[in-house]
Amino acid sequence: MATIRKRELPSGKIVWQADYRDGGGKRRHKQFSKKGDADAFLLTARGQVRAGTHVADSASITVDKAAKLWLAQAEKNGRERATVARYKSTYELYVKPRFGATKLAALSAPAIQTFIDDLTGTMSASSLAKVHGALTSIFKHAVSRGHAAVNPARDIQMPSATRDKRRPEMPTKDELRAILKHTAARWIPFIRIAILTGMRASELRGLQWRDVAIESGVIHVRRRVDRYNEFGPPKSDAGTRDIPISDSTVAMLKAWRKECPKGEHDLVFPNGEGNIEGHANLLHRVFWPAQIAAGVTVSTGVKDEDGKPILDAKYSLHALRHAAAALFIEQGFPPKKVQSLMGHASLAMTYDVYGYLFKTEDDDRAKIAEMETALLG
Structure with missing residues (x-):
């Protein structure tokens, strides 16, 4: 009673x-x-x-214990090593200092809301979402295992991400041409495929020759390589996709295959020994030097001994993915096709990032005017 x-x-x-x-x-x-x-x-x-x-307070475990169980389960479930490392880093940096010693039963929604409110404005909206996601996942795992009765992180109000959204930075066509012109010949196929397919750097690093259908002119995206050089599936189900390439690109790949270093993984873009090329090497030895040579730079705000400004490369490798999306849209591909080519998990994601590039209302008005003229003269 x-x-x-x-x-x-x-x-x-x-x-x-x-x-x-x-x-x-x-x-x-x-x-x-x-x-x-x-x-x-x-x-x-x-x-x-x-x-x-x-779950009674006295029987409740701490957030830190619950987090360790959650991380262990994520690893056991086969989540990529890099993904688990990101989960752990987010927890260790933000959640643990605030709530690590707190018992799950003692942590309330208002306490978590205050935590999120305190972090708002100190980091990007995407980083804040990762912190909230970590707490939500810790409690979700704990509830499913009987360590917590409810998930107080589930209904937390997150700040609007609208103000944090920026249009993605991407090279112009002139900059892309200049970068290609100043890229070392050995790496032109890599940069060109990145520009024309929109593939992620991890997908390009994991691309194998068996994924390239030379005769039909299609690249099959079926795997990626993470920061630890371990193979895994694409980021999502939508990441598994087929991307068409032109006859001239097919010819380029045929020529490159003859020169491509051979290795156990039969990679399209390996390092000199035929092994997986590191992401950092692609930046430091290939993409950034090509930009600096092409004059596609930004000032670091620092001057050298002669008083000349020290310049840095303007773009990351991911900017080539954005550039490819812009080219797809400019070419007239409909949103659903752009989503498919980019491997986005949803059409909403495509619109969120590239919606401003699709035809504007002025274009629609012109089409309506043409329709009216055709009908009524």
Whole structure:
């Protein structure tokens, strides 16, 4: 039987104690300074006991223990090493210092909301979403294993990401031509394929010759390589896709295959020994030098000993993916096709990033005018 009784502690403090039995029949109690809080707790606890989801405070584990169980399960489930490392980093940097020692049963939605509010404005919206996602996933795992009754992180209000959105930086056509012109001959096929297919750097690094259908002129994206040089599937189901290439690109790849270093993985863009090329090497030895040689640069704000400004490469490799999307759209591919070519998980993602590049209302008005003229003269 569940009851609430008034108690005077040895210190003289008056508390209201809620007594009840958990799902296993064990006697439990919890103290409150206000009777209304005790009533509210008991009402919730009794409902959780009936539903078989209640976890008493004394039986609850800490957030840190729950996080370790969550990370271990993610690894056991085959999540990529880089993904698990990102989860762990987010937890260690942001969640653990605030809540690591807190028991799951003691962590409330208002406490998490305050945490998110405190972080808002100190990081990008995407980084904040990762922090919230870590907390949500920790509790989701804990609830499914009986370590928590509810997920207080689930209904947290996140700030609007609208103001954080920026149009992606990408090279202009002139800059792309200049970069290609100043790229070392050995790496022109890599840069050219990146520009014309929109493939992610990880997908290009993991591309094997068996993925290139020379006769039909199609590249089959079936795998990627992570930061640890380990093979894995594309980022999502949509990442598994087929990208058409032109006859001239096919000819270029045929010529490159004869010169391509051979290795156990039969990679299209390996390093000099035929092994997986590191992402950092592609930046430091290939893409950034090509930009600097082409004059596609930005000032670092620092000057050398002669007083001349030190310049840096303007774009990351990912900018070539953005440039490819812009080229697809300019060519007239409909949004759904652009989504497919880019391997986006949803059409909404395509619109979120590249919506401003699709035809404007002025274009629509011109089409309506043409339709009207054709009909009415």
